[in-house]
Amino acid sequence: QVQLVESGGGLVQPGGSLRLSCAASGIIFSTYAMGWYRQAPGKQRELVASITRNYFTNYADSVKGRFTISRDNAKNTAYLQMNSLEPEDTAVYYCNAQGRVPGNNYWGQGTQVTVSS
Numbered sequence: 001q002v003q004l005v006e007s008g009g010g011l012v013q014p015g016g017s018l019r020l021s022c023a024a025s026g027i028i029f030s031t032y033a034m035g036w037y038r039q040a041p042g043k044q045r046e047l048v049a050s051i052t053r054n055y056f057t058n059y060a061d062s063v064k065g066r067f068t069i070s071r072d073n074a075k076n077t078a079y080l081q082m083n084s085l086e087p088e089d090t091a092v093y094y095c096n097a098q099g100r101v102p103g104n105n106y107w108g109q110g111t112q113v114t115v116s117s
Contacts, residue, residue: 002026002106004095009111012085016115020080022095022108033098034071034078038091038113045094049080062088085115 008020020036035050049069050058057069068081078095095108 002097004097004106004108006093006095006108006111009093009113011114011116013117014086014115016085017081017083018085018113020082020093020095020111020113022078022080024076024078024095024097027097027099027104027106029071029076029097030073031099032104034069035096035098036069036078036080037094037096038089039094039110040091043091048093051078082113085113087115089113090115 003025005023006020008018010018012018031053033050033052036048037045038048039045046060048060048063049067051069051071059067066082066084071078082089091113092110093113094110097106
């Protein structure tokens with residue numbers, strides 16, 4: 001059974017930092033591309049950042065220079081370091097694992113990030 005478990009969300013003031021973690025089980029983690037998505041109330045889910053099996057990274061323009069995605073294959077975990085957080089970053093953040101086979105696409109349950117003073 002595949003599980004992606006996010007953690008690290010919470011309430012933070014503008015300008016603050018959080019680090020999200022996504023612990024994966026039930027998959028050969030090193031063979032999956034990992035991504036972080038977010039969905040704010042009333043908005044569509046959007047890609048925040050992704051990292052390939054070969055550690056190539058991609059970021060949404062809105063988070064470039066502030067967020068960093070990384071992975072630790074030995075721990076089967078992906079991370080999202082979020083700095084200089086803004087109220088507009090408030091959303092539920094979801095972890096995604098995409099395998100090489102199109103049907104091998106999995107989601108975590110989401111973790112709430114709220115940026116507010």
